[in-house]
Amino acid sequence: MNGSTRSILHLDADAFYASVEQAADSRLRGKAIAVGGTSRGIIASASYPARARGVRTPMPTSQALRLCPELIILPGDFAKYERFSQLLFAYAYDLTPEVEVCSIDEGYLDLTHQRQSPRDSMRWLSQQIESELKITISQGLATNKFCSAVASKLKKPANQIEVPAGEEQAFLGPLPVRWLPGVGTKTEPRYLHAGLLHIQQVATLSLSELEKIAGSSAGSLQQLAQGIDPRPVIPTSPDPKSFGEQETFGVDQTDETYCLAVLRAMVDRLCRKLRATGLAARTITVRVRYRDMEDTMRADSLSEPSPLESDFYPILQPLLRRCWTRSSPLRLVGVRLTNFHTALPEPELPLTGLPQKSTTERLQLADATDQVRRRFGSQAILRGHDLWLQKKRSAGESQGDLHSQPSQK
Ligand SMILES: [Mg+2]
Numbered sequence: 001m002n003g004s005t006r007s008i009l010h011l012d013a014d015a016f017y018a019s020v021e022q023a024a025d026s027r028l029r030g031k032a033i034a035v036g037g038t039s040r041g042i043i044a045s046a047s048y049p050a051r052a053r054g055v056r057t058p059m060p061t062s063q064a065l066r067l068c069p070e071l072i073i074l075p076g077d078f079a080k081y082e083r084f085s086q087l088l089f090a091y092a093y094d095l096t097p098e099v100e101v102c103s104i105d106e107g108y109l110d111l112t113h114q115r116q117s118p119r120d121s122m123r124w125l126s127q128q129i130e131s132e133l134k135i136t137i138s139q140g141l142a143t144n145k146f147c148s149a150v151a152s153k154l155k156k157p158a159n160q161i162e163v164p165a166g167e168e169q170a171f172l173g174p175l176p177v178r179w180l181p182g183v184g185t186k187t188e189p190r191y192l193h194a195g196l197l198h199i200q201q202v203a204t205l206s207l208s209e210l211e212k213i214a215g216s217s218a219g220s221l222q223q224l225a226q227g228i229d230p231r232p233v234i235p236t237s238p239d240p241k242s243f244g245e246q247e248t249f250g251v252d253q254t255d256e257t258y259c260l261a262v263l264r265a266m267v268d269r270l271c272r273k274l275r276a277t278g279l280a281a282r283t284i285t286v287r288v289r290y291r292d293m294e295d296t297m298r299a300d301s302l303s304e305p306s307p308l309e310s311d312f313y314p315i316l317q318p319l320l321r322r323c324w325t326r327s328s329p330l331r332l333v334g335v336r337l338t339n340f341h342t343a344l345p346e347p348e349l350p351l352t353g354l355p356q357k358s359t360t361e362r363l364q365l366a367d368a369t370d371q372v373r374r375r376f377g378s379q380a381i382l383r384g385h386d387l388w389l390q391k392k393r394s395a396g397e398s399q400g401d402l403h404s405q406p407s408q409k
Contacts, residue, residue, distance in 0.1 A: 005143055007111040007143070008112075008143065008144055008148045009122055009139055010140045010151070012152045013135060013137045014136045014157035014158060015045055016045060017036075017081055018034060018035050018045040019047070021035060021074050021077070022047065024080065028072065030049065031047065032052075032070060032072065033046070034061075034064060034072070035076050036057075036061070041062070042060060043056070043060075043061060046064070050068055055071060076303070078303070078305055078339070079339075085105060087132075087133055088105065088137070089101055092125065098111075099233075103341070104341055108148065108233045111141075122162075123160070126158070138152045138153065138157060138159045138160070139151075140163070143168065144229035144230070147163045147171060147227055147229065150171075169200075173198060173203065176198060177191045177198065179199060194212075203227075210222055242337060243337045244336035244337070245335060245336075248289075249331060252329035253329055254329045258392060260316065262333055263335050264313060264316060264383070265385060265389060268309045268383065270337050271337075271366075274337065275366060280305035280306050281307070282340075282341065283300070283302075283337070284299065284315065284336070284337055285297055285337075286316065286320055286333070286334070288320070288324050288334075291328055291330075298323045302315075305339065307366070309366075312337075320333075
């Protein structure tokens, strides 16, 4: 091993939501169970006995029940999954502070500078989590992030795969091209059509040929295919990730409708950011500051994580009212989204049934709106409260009436 060789571990819990339900209720263990299917009509997580019957994620609940009529379907208890996730990563932090939490159940550990052998650390982590939390994880140990992530996902569940230094390309080579990032259901046919079935072929193709298929990402894609990935493990703080915004008003506010419109516009922007990063949030916190600088915060959570502002709107006004209990004007309002989950990919098959369809349509509408805004600017599509805010702010300017005109940021 030369001095620059790194030891990167990737951990990925197996069937996380379903496993947590089984850990929390021993009667569910060993059975075909699935989580989800309530509001969105899609399976979010399935136990391995359910997978053995063909249940997949994401799959419409109705289809899952046809494949496996005795399937036990549980509504997601996302607060419970978040608690388990914190416990899971607490064991990772016992090994090293160099932990990059990627999602509720996935993360990288940089074990390069550990005294203990990385292999021992990997075994210890599996044993601790299995005996204490009653869930299993799969892990990959390699010299870089990409190889370790692939290794952890290659043979689930409860598996540990080590890719020795120098064998990265040999490890990746025989795998189908869909293991490469950016090669998904939509793009894979392009690779197959060009005769690229295995990662090895992508690794050795001329760059100009690969550019015809992968475009501007051809260079980095080829590097990954060759087992080269210099990305560092970026330790994320153990505090939960969050997106937030706040606005200090130029003149203290007494108008609830105005404050609510400001908050809604903030939630719009934060949800756009969620969708751009493939995330969904469950908890929203509203904060107000009074003229005398006293701060109040109140939080509420959706039963299921969502990337859609329209899911947060209904709880925004009650939250503002629970914060704003004094009959004193506000100097500042702010909003923060926390408890992030990976947004569920949408099923490819058209869904049956109205409630699911409307969720899919709302997501498609949100995506289309995001695209237009990226192309034509944030003012290209305005919601009711945006227009109202614009009017109110420009009226304040033109009349020299500073009341309710927010400070510019
Ligand atoms: Mg997982």
